[in-house]
Amino acid sequence: MVDKKLGGAGLRGQVAGQTALCTVGQSGSGLTYYGYDIKELADKVSFEEVAYLLAHGELPNSDQLIAYRGRLKTLRGLPQALKDVLERIPADAHPMDVMRTGCSFLGNLEGEEDFSQADDKIERLIAVFPSILLYWYRFSHDGVRIETETDDESVGAHFLHLLHDKKPSDLHAAVMNTSLILYAEHEFNASTFTARVCASTLSDIFSCVTGAIGSLRGPLHGGANEAAMDLIQGMKDPDHAEKTLMEMLARKEKIMGFGHAVYREFDPRNDIIKGWSEKLADEFGDRRLYDVSVRCEEVMWREKKLFPNADFFHASAYHYMGIPTKLFTPIFVMSRVTGWTAHVKEQRANNRIIRPSADYTGPAPRSVPALNKR
Ligand SMILES: CC(=O)SCCNC(=O)CCNC(=O)[C@H](O)C(C)(C)COP(=O)(O)OP(=O)(O)OC[C@H]1O[C@@H](n2cnc3c(N)ncnc32)[C@H](O)[C@@H]1OP(=O)(O)O
Numbered sequence: 001m002v003d004k005k006l007g008g009a010g011l012r013g014q015v016a017g018q019t020a021l022c023t024v025g026q027s028g029s030g031l032t033y034y035g036y037d038i039k040e041l042a043d044k045v046s047f048e049e050v051a052y053l054l055a056h057g058e059l060p061n062s063d064q065l066i067a068y069r070g071r072l073k074t075l076r077g078l079p080q081a082l083k084d085v086l087e088r089i090p091a092d093a094h095p096m097d098v099m100r101t102g103c104s105f106l107g108n109l110e111g112e113e114d115f116s117q118a119d120d121k122i123e124r125l126i127a128v129f130p131s132i133l134l135y136w137y138r139f140s141h142d143g144v145r146i147e148t149e150t151d152d153e154s155v156g157a158h159f160l161h162l163l164h165d166k167k168p169s170d171l172h173a174a175v176m177n178t179s180l181i182l183y184a185e186h187e188f189n190a191s192t193f194t195a196r197v198c199a200s201t202l203s204d205i206f207s208c209v210t211g212a213i214g215s216l217r218g219p220l221h222g223g224a225n226e227a228a229m230d231l232i233q234g235m236k237d238p239d240h241a242e243k244t245l246m247e248m249l250a251r252k253e254k255i256m257g258f259g260h261a262v263y264r265e266f267d268p269r270n271d272i273i274k275g276w277s278e279k280l281a282d283e284f285g286d287r288r289l290y291d292v293s294v295r296c297e298e299v300m301w302r303e304k305k306l307f308p309n310a311d312f313f314h315a316s317a318y319h320y321m322g323i324p325t326k327l328f329t330p331i332f333v334m335s336r337v338t339g340w341t342a343h344v345k346e347q348r349a350n351n352r353i354i355r356p357s358a359d360y361t362g363p364a365p366r367s368v369p370a371l372n373k374r
């Protein structure tokens with residue numbers, strides 16, 4: 001196992017605040033949302049129930065769930081001004097930049113005027129992110145202006161429906177549901193911490209989420225699922241996967257989708273998405289991507305004691321559902337917006353501006369030389 005440097009760089013191991021939302025890596029279950037184990041949530045509930053839990057602190061009863069799903073359905077439409085903006089974003093833009101711009105622009109049209117509107121804005125963002133992404137994607141790639149208001153019951157099915165122009169199979173809707181649950185919340189990860197820092201200045205929720213999207217975009221965080229896909233795509237079979245990884249490790253390259261800042265031996269989300277990836281591989285009728293991913297897992301553990309994080313088996317799972325690689329990280333946004341916004345509310349409820357100190361390493365005090373003396 002890799003030794004962690006506690007303290008210092010990356011604030012690793014330092015407590016930077018309190019949360020009631022989530023535990024990561026504590027002994028026992030590994031990952032819980034408001035006390036519920038991630039495995040049980042992934043087995044028993046829908047993403048919408050998790051989204052409600054994160055927003056309100058308790059799972060909804062059946063009336064609350066029906067009403068919540070109904071509200072999300074009615075909030076999927078895009079204002080014309082936002083459609084106009086999305087149509088101007090080029091096809092080769094990164095979809096995470098589309099999400100960032102879409103969120104920021106919506107903040108201009110439907111801004112949060114005071115914090116009592118937070119719950120409404122949160123529901124709007126959860127409902128509208130798939131529409132923002134796929135309106136842009138289908139316009140820029142297929143030349144069509146899609147209708148974003150579908151009657152799909154779930155966010156995951158709505159996303160696949162807009163992408164493929166048809167309702168998804170039960171299997172694919174179930175995988176999306178689980179995937180969105182797995183990605184929903186993860187304590188003080190980099191993007192959530194970004195959202196909390198922004199919230200601590202008493203800024204609006206669109207600014208908090210826009211900033212968080214920027215942090216999630218990087219390959220050391222959410223962007224790793226796309227980087228993992230790029231890696232496994234080129235692997236012809238498990239032996240080739242092993243050879244490729246051994247060469248990369250010899251060159252001291254990072255293998256995206258492996259390792260974690262908090263978990264030490266495994267990421268509890270991995271087994272869950274891995275199981276779905278195998279089911280999808282069998283349905284797809286070509287196990288190559290799944291089999292090479294399994295070999296990567298074996299090699300990384302044997303060579304480096306590093307394990308796949310939530311991102312690694314998401315790559316093959318999403319690919320088997322016909323999702324283009326560059327849309328992988330935006331799916332993370334569609335899910336994590338629930339965690340980010342729950343943290344924004346929590347920060348606001350007990351706020352002090354987040355403003356740490358730095359160890360100074362610059363020059364000793366000195367006086368400014370005249371321009372002709374520099
Ligand atoms: C959903 C998520 O956001 S999960 C994270 C997604 N990100 C990735 O998959 C990117 C690849 N992984 C990484 O870069 C890292 O493991 C991170 C960013 C996740 C965690 O970073 P840290 O907490 O600094 O990692 P940690 O302290 O465990 O690293 C210790 C050593 O292991 C090595 N290591 C860690 N991860 C990897 C990896 N994926 N491949 C190769 N070596 C690695 C590092 O090089 C580091 O050595 P160094 O200090 O000499 O650089």
Ligand SMILES: O=C([O-])CC(=O)C(=O)O
Nearest residue numbers: 185186188189190261310
């Ligand atoms: O917790 C982290 O550092 C990264 C992560 O796994 C997540 O945000 O889901």
